[in-house]
Amino acid sequence: MRLHHGSWATDVVRVAIAAMLVSANSLPAMTAEESQPVLERIDAQRPKYVEIASKIWRWAEVGYREVQSSSLLADELESAGFEVKRGVADIPTAFVAEFGSGKPVIGILAEYDALPGMEQEAVPAKQPIKSNKAGHACGHHLFGTASTWAAITVKDEMVAKNLKGTLRLYGCPAEEGGSGKVFMVRAGLFNDCDVVLHWHPGSENRAGLETNLANISGKFRFRGKAAHAAGAPHQARSALDAVMLFAHGVDLLREHVPQETRLHYVITNGGNAPNIVPDFAEVYMYARHPDPKTLDGIWSRIEKCAEGGAIATETTRSLELVGNTANLLPNDAIAKLLDKHLRAIGGVTYTAEETAFAETLRPSLLRPELPPLTEASQVKSVSEGQRYGSTDVGDVSWAVPTGGFSTACVFPGVPMHSWQAVACGGTTVGHKGMVIAAKTLTLATLELLTKPNEIVAAKESFDKRRAGKSYQTRFPKDQRPALNYRDNAAVEP
Numbered sequence: 001m002r003l004h005h006g007s008w009a010t011d012v013v014r015v016a017i018a019a020m021l022v023s024a025n026s027l028p029a030m031t032a033e034e035s036q037p038v039l040e041r042i043d044a045q046r047p048k049y050v051e052i053a054s055k056i057w058r059w060a061e062v063g064y065r066e067v068q069s070s071s072l073l074a075d076e077l078e079s080a081g082f083e084v085k086r087g088v089a090d091i092p093t094a095f096v097a098e099f100g101s102g103k104p105v106i107g108i109l110a111e112y113d114a115l116p117g118m119e120q121e122a123v124p125a126k127q128p129i130k131s132n133k134a135g136h137a138c139g140h141h142l143f144g145t146a147s148t149w150a151a152i153t154v155k156d157e158m159v160a161k162n163l164k165g166t167l168r169l170y171g172c173p174a175e176e177g178g179s180g181k182v183f184m185v186r187a188g189l190f191n192d193c194d195v196v197l198h199w200h201p202g203s204e205n206r207a208g209l210e211t212n213l214a215n216i217s218g219k220f221r222f223r224g225k226a227a228h229a230a231g232a233p234h235q236a237r238s239a240l241d242a243v244m245l246f247a248h249g250v251d252l253l254r255e256h257v258p259q260e261t262r263l264h265y266v267i268t269n270g271g272n273a274p275n276i277v278p279d280f281a282e283v284y285m286y287a288r289h290p291d292p293k294t295l296d297g298i299w300s301r302i303e304k305c306a307e308g309g310a311i312a313t314e315t316t317r318s319l320e321l322v323g324n325t326a327n328l329l330p331n332d333a334i335a336k337l338l339d340k341h342l343r344a345i346g347g348v349t350y351t352a353e354e355t356a357f358a359e360t361l362r363p364s365l366l367r368p369e370l371p372p373l374t375e376a377s378q379v380k381s382v383s384e385g386q387r388y389g390s391t392d393v394g395d396v397s398w399a400v401p402t403g404g405f406s407t408a409c410v411f412p413g414v415p416m417h418s419w420q421a422v423a424c425g426g427t428t429v430g431h432k433g434m435v436i437a438a439k440t441l442t443l444a445t446l447e448l449l450t451k452p453n454e455i456v457a458a459k460e461s462f463d464k465r466r467a468g469k470s471y472q473t474r475f476p477k478d479q480r481p482a483l484n485y486r487d488n489a490a491v492e493p
């Protein structure tokens, strides 16, 4: 898919946009005194939203299975007066909640999927929740809740101040590997959006101007012939052998790919019993690189590893493309706006109880030196650079001027995708970061709704960064989201 934004570059269009937006609302920026009551209202709502986040944390539903989590947020928005469309983009757990009408159209992203195998109680020692098979190791329970909290607060302000424009909360499933937003972009759900805001839980407070890695992921499946592993091995062809050759090929390939490449895999099916030669095996592979075109080349070499594995073992192979996300396109103007509000709100400080929790938890981390806890109280400078994760927000950022930030929802030094991150997210440590996010999103969205020049600046930054580049997803037009990608193949699919 190619998106057409080259035409934004003409001055005529830019002036027309500004005029259109100015005619909607044009108010002076909110002073600190004016924003104070809004922030106080957010504080007053804290118990309600902590309860929502805690429910989503406890449910810990994985990608495309976020039935309760997405419904809870959609229901909240609906009862607050938003019009909610559920099951958008062929995804049962995706939704769009809208309030108001006309220009400008401001979108806020919400995520809510958990990670498999990361179940963990909110305690400072490794202790899985026995009834769960997943955990919020990326803090998406906080992400979805803070975004919803901000959207409802902004909507209340729109009503109170009679602000024109459209506010949208995008309920985005399966960020972790499922590429949910890519299908939402493809469905045209962002086409009329002027600016999109997002945030992410992390270990520091910082507006984002970094880019990250484009990502391709898929499940390579091999099929052979089963037979008794001791009695008739010559009559068998092992699908597991093919997976192992594939994996060895990938591990050798690591030495011969560009420096910034990341390759990782898990074997999701390696057979059922040692005395049966496996006739089916599956490996779930990720490849990442900052540049999508370079990544395409790396991926075709990974496909050759699969081909080689199949040839050598006389098995057959297939590939299901599960995920493909673009690198983030940073936006200078939005980063500046978010940085301003994040700075005005400030970071977090920890109570004696939270500090004691940190002192028990942090020695479990494999890191020679841990940053001081006081780092969470700072708002760090916006910096350009390369991050090594990936997100389907990347695909949104190529379609609409998009900006985000992170807040300290885990202690400094705690990596995301760890049990320690799940533990922090289930306590007041995570909730404090969520409050900062809700406040920052609220103030930034209000400014975008009332200051048309901010949107013009965001579009200018977008055009500048996007100039000469194009966006394309690998997903064929007719490919539907892999709604069952978290159901690891226990039997041949």
Ligand SMILES: [Zn+2]
Residues within 6 Å of the ligand: 137, 138, 176, 416, 417
């Ligand atoms: Zn994550």
Ligand SMILES: [Zn+2]
Residues within 6 Å of the ligand: 138, 139, 140, 175, 200
């Ligand atoms: Zn995440």
